[in-house]
């Protein structure tokens with residue numbers, strides 16, 4: 001892999017922001033002195049994107065743009081990626097790290113929006129609103145209490161008790177629901193939520209099961225035919241996490257067969273790339289299913305907060321080198337570098353590499369005002385504040401170290 005340094009004037013640093021990143025993020029980047037910001041309202045087709053990223057330094061995406069190793073190979077100047085959302089499964093995080101590219105996201109900025117939507121869906125499903133609404137649009141009048149229930153006293157089963165799951169649990173308790181959850185990690189139960197030992201316990205005990213896990217190898221098709229069978233007859237399923245977690249044909253069968261009373265699905269294994277593409281799903285046309293176009297986190301409040309959060313992280317990495325909040329990278333929190341030159345060296349974490357870095361500095365008789373280091377098993381990140389007038393010469397020597405992935409310096 002070739003190495004390069006990115007010690008560029010701000011007006012030469014290029015941002016490409018896709019999928020309609022909120023204007024607040026673009027304003028923030030401009031406010032910090034960056035001028036070259038290209039924007040796209042949607043995720044470009046993969047082939048087109050390969051050409052678009054060639055000279056881009058900072059890439060901003062949401063959930064639809066796939067950042068593959070092929071794209072990373074083409075994006076030879078790419079310095080960091082901002083996911084303007086929570087999920088980062090659309091990015092090959094390991095390949096990005098191996099190329100020295102940190103990936104940032106907004107881990108909490110739309111949590112509340114998702115929790116509020118799911119709470120509303122629980123009420124809607126238990127009252128049979130999706131079917132009654134569809135019937136009324138067809139001119140039918142389904143005035144009946146049959147199959148309609150209060151949520152008070154019902155059991156909500158949460159799979160994945162992270163930021164969204166735990167926030168939702170508190171809101172649901174406010175409506176009088178009993179909350180149980182299953183998580184692979186030990187989590188502090190909030191309110192009266194009860195942790196249970198297995199996913200099967202949640203499936204068997206809940207009136208409503210809601211999924212809030214990330215998309216991982218473990219969670220793909222986690223809700224399959226077998227899991228659906230374990231749910232109580234007449235229960236409801238909600239998925240506002242990721243589309244590949246629920247086996248949609250199996251869910252359609254469970255709904256058609258009447259085992260489940262209804263579902264609310266916000267995310268799908270294949271989603272349209274933009275609002276002008278048609279949405280295909282086996283669930284279309286089912287009156288007892290609430291279908292929403294991946295809008296769990298799509299509120300004005302959330303999009304603005306996300307944009308500011310991720311834009312700030314990208315700018316901070318560019319201006320200061322801080323990787324705090326990176327999801328795939330050694331995290332280094334850095335103070336401002338007042339008078340010294342700051343050199344940032346990203347390397348494969350191999351024996352002897354730090355010694356080689358320090359030897360470059362000591363041979364040049366440069367005083368190190370401060371040094372910061374964090375490593376992951378495969379990649380290390382060292383930041384040095386140096387009292388030197390010739391940072392470019394040092395960068396050239398650091399680039400020559402075989403384990404170097406990339407080096408940049410700041411004035």
Ligand SMILES: NC(=O)c1ccc[n+]([C@@H]2O[C@H](COP(=O)([O-])OP(=O)(O)OC[C@H]3O[C@@H](n4cnc5c(N)ncnc54)[C@H](O)[C@@H]3O)[C@@H](O)[C@H]2O)c1
Nearest residue numbers: 086087160161162163164183184212213214240241296297
């Ligand atoms: N629909 C939307 O618009 C929308 C918006 C925001 C987030 N999301 C998605 O919601 C999901 C959850 O977000 P979050 O912020 O709560 O994430 P989080 O990381 O805070 O919580 C996820 C939880 O799932 C647990 N988990 C992981 N694998 C598990 C497994 N196999 N079984 C049980 N638990 C498991 C983790 O330990 C963690 O506690 C993510 O997939 C995210 O992409 C969707």
Ligand SMILES: O=C(O)CC[C@@H](O)C(=O)O
Nearest residue numbers: 062063064085086087297
């Ligand atoms: O805005 C999006 O595209 C995705 C939102 C949501 O799924 C997330 O992961 O934050």
